[in-house]
Amino acid sequence: QKEVxxxxxxxxxPEGAIVSLNCTYSNSAFQYFMWYRQYSRxxxxxxxxxxxxxxxxxxxxxxxxxxxxxxxxxxxxxxQPSDSATYLCAMSAGGNAGNMLTFGGGxxxxxxx
Amino acid sequence: DTxxxxxxxxxxxxxxxxxxxxCEQNLGHDTMYWYKQDSKKFLKIMFSYNNKELIINETVxxxxxxxxxxxxxxxxxxxxxxxxxxxxxxxxxxxxxTMNTGELFFGEGSRLTVL
Numbered sequence: 444q445k446e447v448x449x450x451x452x453x454x455x456x457p458e459g460a461i462v463s464l465n466c467t468y469s470n471s472a473f474q475y476f477m478w479y480r481q482y483s484r485x486x487x488x489x490x491x492x493x494x495x496x497x498x499x500x501x502x503x504x505x506x507x508x509x510x511x512x513x514x515x516x517x518x519x520x521x522x523q524p525s526d527s528a529t530y531l532c533a534m535s536a537g538g539n540a541g542n543m544l545t546f547g548g549g550x551x552x553x554x555x556x
Numbered sequence: 557d558t559x560x561x562x563x564x565x566x567x568x569x570x571x572x573x574x575x576x577x578x579c580e581q582n583l584g585h586d587t588m589y590w591y592k593q594d595s596k597k598f599l600k601i602m603f604s605y606n607n608k609e610l611i612i613n614e615t616v617x618x619x620x621x622x623x624x625x626x627x628x629x630x631x632x633x634x635x636x637x638x639x640x641x642x643x644x645x646x647x648x649x650x651x652x653x654t655m656n657t658g659e660l661f662f663g664e665g666s667r668l669t670v671l
Contacts, residue, residue, distance in 0.1 A: 451596065477659070486560070486646055486662030487599070529597055543604070543612060544660065549597040 446470055449532055449547030458556050462519040466532035466547045469513065473534040473545075476508050478517045481529045481549065490530070491517065522554045559583050562647045562663040569637060570671055576633045577666045579647030587611075588630040589660065590622060591646040599646070605630055606652060637670045644668070 449466045456462055464478075474495055479487035491506040493499045493515075499506045505518040515534075519526055532547040562579040569575055581588060589612075590602040604612035605624040619635045630647060644667050648660040 479660075481597075484664070486648075486664050487660075488662065489659045492659065531597070531599060543601065546599040549599075551597075 445548070446545050447532060447534060447547040450550055451548055453551040453553055455553045455555060456522055458522060458524060458554055460522050460554070462517075462522050462526070462552060462554075464517040464519075464530050464532075464550050464552070466515050466534075467513055468515075468534060468545075470534075470536070470545070471510075471513070472536040474537050475535045476506070476515050477533040477544070478504075478506060479531040479533055479546075481531060483528075487531055519552075522552075524554050524556050527552060527554050558663075560647055560649055560661050560663040562645075562666050564666060565664065566667050566669075568669045568671065571637055571639060573637050574633065574635045575637060575668070576631060577645055577647075577668075578629070578631045579663060580629050581647075581649040581661070582628065583649055583661060585649040585651050585661070586627050587650050587652045588624065588627070589648040589650075590630065590632050591648060591662075593644045593646060593665070595643070603630075603632075634668075637668075639670050642668055642670045 447468045476493045478491040480490045481487040493506045496510045503520045507516045529549040529551045531549040533544040560581045587606045589604045593599045602616045603622045608624045621633045624630045644665040647663040
C-alpha cells in the first residue's frame with residue numbers, strides 16, 4: 444500500500460462543473476499538504492498549500508484537510524478547459540524532513556467545453 | 557527567464573549506455589532535487605542536495621550518481637542504462653529553513669527512453 448493514495452482518473456467533466464479531487468494517506472506525521480498542477484509535458488507547479496487541518500480558499504480553488512480521517516481534498520468551482528491537467532497531492536512532515544515531499548500518483552482532469 | 561532549466565529535454569539511447577542530465581536554477585535556492593516520474597505519473601524523490609551536500613538519497617541504484625558543483629547546479633549521471641530507467645526526470649529547487657512552505661519549483665523534465 445502506497446503512503447499516499449490518489450484516484451488516477453481520468454475525470455471528465457463539462458465546463459462549469461464543480462470538481463472534487465481527493466487523496467488519502469497513512470502517515471500521521473504529515474502536517475503540510477499541497478496540491479500541484481501538471482500540464483502535459485510540463486513540470487508540476489504549486490497550486491495550493493495548507494498547514495495542518497482546515498480549509499483554504501484561493502479564487503475558484505478550495506483545499507480541505509481532515510487530519511483525523513487522513514483525507515485531503517481539492518475543489519474547483521466553475522471549472523474551465525484551462526483546468527485540464529493532472530493534479531498531484533503532496534505532503535510532508537516538515538521539521539527535519541523539510542521538503543521531503545511524498546506525492547500521490549496524480550488525477551488526470553479533463554474539462555470539456 | 558526560466559527559473560529551473562534542465563537539459564536535454566529528450567534523450568533516446570540504447571541499453572548499456574551512459575547519459576547525463578544537467579540542471580540549473582536561478583532562484584537563489586539552496587536545495588535542489590531529482591525526481592523520477594514513471595509512466596503512471598507517480599513522482600518519486602531520488603536525491604536532494606542542500607548547499608552542495610547530499611541530504612536525501614532514496615533507494616536508488618548506484619548507477620545513478622548526482623553531482624552538485626555549486627548550489628545553483630545539480631547534475632545527474634546514469635551509468636549502464638536499463639529499460640526500466642525510461643521515465644521523465646525532473647529537477648526541482650526550494651528554499652529551506654523555518655519559513656519554507658514546502659513549495660518545490662520544477663523544471664520541465666527530461667524524458668529518457670532506453671531502447
